[in-house]
Amino acid sequence: MIGGSTKNGPLARVPAGYKFAFLFAAGIGVYLLRDTGAQLAALAAALVIAGFARVGAARLLRAMSGLLIIAAVVFVTMALAMSPSEAVTATLRLLTLCVLAYTVTLTTGFSETLDLFERLLRPFRHVGLNPAQVSLALSMTLRFIPEIRTKYFEIREAQHARGLGNSPMAVLVPLIVRTLESASEVASAIDARCYDSAERGTERDGPRRALRAPNGSDPI
Amino acid sequence: MSQQRTDTTQSTVLTAVFAALIAALGLVPAIAIGILPVPITVQTLGVMLAGALLGPLRGGLAATVVVVLSIAGMPILAGGRGGMGVLLGPTGGYLIGWIPAAIVIGLLVKYWAIRFERQAVRYLAVGASVFTGGVLVIYLFGVPWTAVVTGLPLATSAIGSLAFLPGDLVKVVVATLIAVNVHRSYRRLLGA
Amino acid sequence: MSDANARIRLSEVTVERDGKTVLKDIDLSLDEHRIAVIGLNGSGKSTLVRLLNALVLPTRGTVTVDGYPTDKHAKKVRRKVGFVFQNPENQIVMPVVSEDIAFGLKNLGLGRAETAVAVEKALAELELSHLADRESYALSGGEKQMVALASVLVMEPETIVFDEPSTMLDLRNKRRLQQRIDALTQRAIVVTHDLDLITGYDRAIVLHEGALVFDGDPPSAISFYEDLCR
Numbered sequence: 254m255i256g257g258s259t260k261n262g263p264l265a266r267v268p269a270g271y272k273f274a275f276l277f278a279a280g281i282g283v284y285l286l287r288d289t290g291a292q293l294a295a296l297a298a299a300l301v302i303a304g305f306a307r308v309g310a311a312r313l314l315r316a317m318s319g320l321l322i323i324a325a326v327v328f329v330t331m332a333l334a335m336s337p338s339e340a341v342t343a344t345l346r347l348l349t350l351c352v353l354a355y356t357v358t359l360t361t362g363f364s365e366t367l368d369l370f371e372r373l374l375r376p377f378r379h380v381g382l383n384p385a386q387v388s389l390a391l392s393m394t395l396r397f398i399p400e401i402r403t404k405y406f407e408i409r410e411a412q413h414a415r416g417l418g419n420s421p422m423a424v425l426v427p428l429i430v431r432t433l434e435s436a437s438e439v440a441s442a443i444d445a446r447c448y449d450s451a452e453r454g455t456e457r458d459g460p461r462r463a464l465r466a467p468n469g470s471d472p473i
Numbered sequence: 474m475s476q477q478r479t480d481t482t483q484s485t486v487l488t489a490v491f492a493a494l495i496a497a498l499g500l501v502p503a504i505a506i507g508i509l510p511v512p513i514t515v516q517t518l519g520v521m522l523a524g525a526l527l528g529p530l531r532g533g534l535a536a537t538v539v540v541v542l543s544i545a546g547m548p549i550l551a552g553g554r555g556g557m558g559v560l561l562g563p564t565g566g567y568l569i570g571w572i573p574a575a576i577v578i579g580l581l582v583k584y585w586a587i588r589f590e591r592q593a594v595r596y597l598a599v600g601a602s603v604f605t606g607g608v609l610v611i612y613l614f615g616v617p618w619t620a621v622v623t624g625l626p627l628a629t630s631a632i633g634s635l636a637f638l639p640g641d642l643v644k645v646v647v648a649t650l651i652a653v654n655v656h657r658s659y660r661r662l663l664g665a
Numbered sequence: 666m667s668d669a670n671a672r673i674r675l676s677e678v679t680v681e682r683d684g685k686t687v688l689k690d691i692d693l694s695l696d697e698h699r700i701a702v703i704g705l706n707g708s709g710k711s712t713l714v715r716l717l718n719a720l721v722l723p724t725r726g727t728v729t730v731d732g733y734p735t736d737k738h739a740k741k742v743r744r745k746v747g748f749v750f751q752n753p754e755n756q757i758v759m760p761v762v763s764e765d766i767a768f769g770l771k772n773l774g775l776g777r778a779e780t781a782v783a784v785e786k787a788l789a790e791l792e793l794s795h796l797a798d799r800e801s802y803a804l805s806g807g808e809k810q811m812v813a814l815a816s817v818l819v820m821e822p823e824t825i826v827f828d829e830p831s832t833m834l835d836l837r838n839k840r841r842l843q844q845r846i847d848a849l850t851q852r853a854i855v856v857t858h859d860l861d862l863i864t865g866y867d868r869a870i871v872l873h874e875g876a877l878v879f880d881g882d883p884p885s886a887i888s889f890y891e892d893l894c895r
Contacts (some may be wrong), residue, residue, distance in 0.1 A: 343624035354557035366545035393489035446769035
């Protein structure tokens, strides 16, 4: 799930921050275009960018498949409710943005994006959001998604055997209880490996501390 | 002192495992619920539970983690979706709405609903809290977002969202039953 | 008494949890190379070993490691006493194996290059190098336990505590782990129900209902424990 995200192509080397900033600007930009011709040009430009980035038509289509259905629904609804020309504008706008958004996603490494988010979150440490803890939470989430999924299927199988497989309560309550029970053990294991989440200054470990990543002292 | 430290680590872990739970629920096939013929995805159920079980801070952070990971491109939303496209797409508001939803549910449950001693009243109050955050708040973000992104009139977008209402109501009931039951065995979960 | 210099010292330690006494008046100096802790479920074994690296703090009494009281020097104590948990699934916290091994080193403040070298070395030592880039959840039970051990070894503790390490393992992996523990140069304190695992140990401690009921050589400890179970 985490692997297979090796990014290549010319856009992969552009820093994530620039790409997301461009996406943000483009998001506002397409709403300012009123004219159908301009919208068409924007979509064409987006497709050129996707082509230049060597995203690959197949990958782009796969990522956008669900969205194309929604776009079709939007088009029909708009055409009926408003006017065909407005339906065309809205649908073009939607497609342009999504091509750009998926191009950014498909050319930006996952960890690179996370690094960007962590940088953006840094100013929030003054209101008690500890970046070190946020990044630990993000990594740990990735670690536990497959684990919880496996547990879910195990429990569902067990409940099926008892004839309870279709009751969400019978599956989710044990899943949550098991998850909560493992949580305290996981916390102990993290503490046991010298993770220092809460306090700063209770102990000095010499000059090595200076090498630590920027670390607020407040709990999440 | 060291106990305090463990509690902080534990909060981080709870945030992460509930974020993982929300994400994992998006990967499992939708559960068909008895009375309704329509299968519903259970991901918003995870958001409701994060708020109702962990409180506003950790619950809100769990939802934030899922939103951040999905925007960063992890295919963890129902049906394997993810990436900026989801956010900028017509349903982006329903995704962003998860964060305030978990916070609102957490606030209402922690400081109001869970304090009722009588079981029946507690069930109703938790249910009302989950409905407020998990339906009203999410729609409050989702409906205008769809209207803006697609250019549909607000009313059309609102009427369209009603299609999800029956499923969402079932999720409110399930989340309420689970939350009250789990709180009974884990009394200190909300740190009261 | 020469006990003052013992590496790990528990003096008059009592632990209470939720109004119940889990451990009562424990006095111990732990200095042997291989120490086993045995006892029935709920006898306080896990609590005892969790005292040694500040995961549990005594309600009364003190625990010191190299003279450092655990309640005031948690981080220092945890560097000296590593802990391998019963269920490795709860111990591996990073999505990729090499990241997980690096986790403890980052907590110690090691730089990126230093960390990479140490991680590579730790994996090679346990013959796990081929797992470096694997996703943690996809490992087998035996591999998970070995990765958990590597993640502790990489921090170079002087003592390693094993809390029922073989419970989740099949026979072959159990033997492999046993060999690993036997080969460690560090001191090992092992909580276990596997009595045949501890026969060669230097010392064995038997706990019963929160009290220390036997302390001596493993064969005597085992026969004492078997009498207790009768």
